[in-house]
Amino acid sequence: MAGNYLSDIHNTNYEDDYLKIKLNSDNLINITGRETESLNGRWNFGADWYDTCRRAKWFKEIRSNHEGELQPLDWDWEAWDRIKVPAAWNTERKELSYFEGSGIYTRTFRYIRRRKDERLFLRFEGSAYRTSVFLNKTFIGTHDGASTPFNVDISDIAEIDNRIVITVDARRSPERIPMDNTDWYNYGGIYRDVLLVRTPKIHIKDWFIRLAPDSGYSKIRADISVSGKEDEDITGTVRLTIKELNIDADIPVVNGTARSDITVKENMLNLWSPENPKLYDAAIYFGDDIVFDRIGFREIRVSGHEILLNGKKIFLKGICVHEDHHLLGKNTNEDVIRSTIRDLKELNGNYLRLAHYPHDMRFARIADEEGVLLWEEIPVYWAVAFNNPDTYADAENQLSELVLRDRNRASVILWSVGNENADTEDRYAFMSNLVKKARELDDSRLVSAACLLDHKELVIRDRLADNLDVIGINEYYGWYDPDFEKLPKILSNSNPGKPVLICEFGACARSGQRGTEHDLFTEDKQKKLYEQQIAVFRKCKFIAGITPWILYDFRCPRRLHRYQEGYNRKGLIDADRKTRKLAFYTLQNFYKEI
Numbered sequence: 217m218a219g220n221y222l223s224d225i226h227n228t229n230y231e232d233d234y235l236k237i238k239l240n241s242d243n244l245i246n247i248t249g250r251e252t253e254s255l256n257g258r259w260n261f262g263a264d265w266y267d268t269c270r271r272a273k274w275f276k277e278i279r280s281n282h283e284g285e286l287q288p289l290d291w292d293w294e295a296w297d298r299i300k301v302p303a304a305w306n307t308e309r310k311e312l313s314y315f316e317g318s319g320i321y322t323r324t325f326r327y328i329r330r331r332k333d334e335r336l337f338l339r340f341e342g343s344a345y346r347t348s349v350f351l352n353k354t355f356i357g358t359h360d361g362a363s364t365p366f367n368v369d370i371s372d373i374a375e376i377d378n379r380i381v382i383t384v385d386a387r388r389s390p391e392r393i394p395m396d397n398t399d400w401y402n403y404g405g406i407y408r409d410v411l412l413v414r415t416p417k418i419h420i421k422d423w424f425i426r427l428a429p430d431s432g433y434s435k436i437r438a439d440i441s442v443s444g445k446e447d448e449d450i451t452g453t454v455r456l457t458i459k460e461l462n463i464d465a466d467i468p469v470v471n472g473t474a475r476s477d478i479t480v481k482e483n484m485l486n487l488w489s490p491e492n493p494k495l496y497d498a499a500i501y502f503g504d505d506i507v508f509d510r511i512g513f514r515e516i517r518v519s520g521h522e523i524l525l526n527g528k529k530i531f532l533k534g535i536c537v538h539e540d541h542h543l544l545g546k547n548t549n550e551d552v553i554r555s556t557i558r559d560l561k562e563l564n565g566n567y568l569r570l571a572h573y574p575h576d577m578r579f580a581r582i583a584d585e586e587g588v589l590l591w592e593e594i595p596v597y598w599a600v601a602f603n604n605p606d607t608y609a610d611a612e613n614q615l616s617e618l619v620l621r622d623r624n625r626a627s628v629i630l631w632s633v634g635n636e637n638a639d640t641e642d643r644y645a646f647m648s649n650l651v652k653k654a655r656e657l658d659d660s661r662l663v664s665a666a667c668l669l670d671h672k673e674l675v676i677r678d679r680l681a682d683n684l685d686v687i688g689i690n691e692y693y694g695w696y697d698p699d700f701e702k703l704p705k706i707l708s709n710s711n712p713g714k715p716v717l718i719c720e721f722g723a724c725a726r727s728g729q730r731g732t733e734h735d736l737f738t739e740d741k742q743k744k745l746y747e748q749q750i751a752v753f754r755k756c757k758f759i760a761g762i763t764p765w766i767l768y769d770f771r772c773p774r775r776l777h778r779y780q781e782g783y784n785r786k787g788l789i790d791a792d793r794k795t796r797k798l799a800f801y802t803l804q805n806f807y808k809e810i
């Protein structure tokens with residue numbers, strides 16, 4: 217029955233109820249290679265400025281009061297205009313360009329059970345930022361985080377005819393990850409796929425298949441987990457086949473997990489690399505369940521100041537990229553990803569920093585096929601609430617969801633846990649714990665962060681670096697700090713003892729704006745800066761790679777100068793993703809020589 221109208225407007229703690237069931241990495245299942253059913257399409261949508269759906273519990277669809285008299289409703293699912301899913305609402309309706317409130321999405325769908333005891337999962341690949349899920353008038357759970365996947369088991373609530381209601385709160389907040397001040401556009405809504413996934417009652421939950429650490433190139437480590445409806449103690453045997461390697465292994469399952477190190481004949485393994493992106497077809501069987509994956513085997517490690525790929529020194533010839541498209545906004549698709557990789561290859565590059573949050577899950581899969589190395593990161597960006605345990609839990613969960621989603625992808629060589637964060641005790645504890653978490657979930661990759669420079673003493677100095685395999689450095693000498701000579705001084709004053717990646721440098725240039733090499737916002741100034749930076753990198757033995765900021769101009773609401781017009785224009789290519797600026801060719805020539 218409808219509650220007392222007044223009770224809804226006075227309950228300032230209404231949201232607590234929706235934080236009692238958190239959808240997070242604990243219940244994340246690996247859906248690679250599984251058959252899925254899409255719920256993409258045009259959903260009814262209401263811009264809920266005051267979060268009234270959750271305050272007044274519209275999802276319960278109460279239409280009459282205690283006496284059974286019809287109530288005047290404030291919601292009307294089927295009367296609302298429809299909006300595209302997946303899409304950020306900002307690019308779907310002009311009036312929603314700057315909407316950061318709560319959006320309500322709703323639709324119906326039919327579900328015909330195929331097997332008596334099958335499980336049905338609802339899966340979101342990305343929804344910005346706080347997503348509460350309601351099915352058939354029942355609250356299911358809430359997920360925090362704008363860029364990582366989550367799913368929920370709806371087997372016991374799904375009927376043949378179902379109504380789903382989703383509220384997505386896109387407000388920025390000092391306590392969130394990212395916090396409320398960033399240098400990119402705050403898109404909101406369900407902007408990645410929504411899927412239904414069916415599994416047998418007892419099913420394969422996750423797997424991690426890679427070269428066994430420190431075993432040369434002749435041993436593969438497989439970790440596989442299975443689960444059921446409850447966390448019953450599941451035993452049995454899981455089977456892993458990789459036909460091309462003559463692998464057909466039965467691995468015992470104890471308490472729901474299985475681990476095996478499988479020897480591969482000497483020199484049989486064709487290692488994955490940018491030049492040779494070899495992928496192997498793997499299948500995993502357990503009971504009635506079977507999943508498939510395509511896996512590349514390679515080793516990435518550091519030695520002194522060098523990064524070694526399969527034992528050979530490699531220089532990471534990269535560039536940064538945001539997930540922002542001049543026509544699609546926050547959305548991406550396979551064509552956009554492949555054209556980004558084509559532009560990287562035209563630069564003679566082999567590496568991308570996917571800034572500043574987890575990009576679409578297809579990026580790493582396509583990078584596996586195309587032979588591109590990736591730096592992936594979570595948006596622990598600038599002045600995060602390092603002293604807030606809920607903020608840490610959010611950051612750790614986003615990191616876990618990213619690592620669990622992509623740790624079978626050979627292209628991903630590095631996880632980054634933060635970007636340009638002022639050093640305090642809280643920040644040190646927060647980020648050291650994130651490093652630990654990354655290593656706990658993945659023993660096979662490098663861990664880094666965009667660390668700090670001591671701009672007074674002119675030296676690389678960040679105690680977080682002791683926890684990292686590789687030190688990331690953002691520096692804008694020649695742009696924000698006009699005294700370019702500080703850069704060579706910093707590098708000659710530093711002896712980091714491990715590889716350094718210059719993970720940002722750059723200058724703004726409006727494409728077509730010409731002048732002298734001293735004129736701000738001109739292509740000439742940007743080109744000169746690249747020439748100066750590259751000349752310094754050439755002389756520095758501990759720089760193992762660079763990712764200049766950035767491949768494409770991107771939307772940024774804090775960039776309001778006449779030559780920026782709401783865009784950050786440090787791109788080497790204009791936001792149109794076609795027009796190349798002079799500095800593009802400077803970097804292209806440098807990478808060609810290496």
Ligand code: GCU
Nearest residue numbers: 399635636690720765784786
């Ligand atoms: C910072 C930050 C970027 C930002 C860039 C800039 O280092 O990491 O997100 O866009 O500098 O100022 O353009």
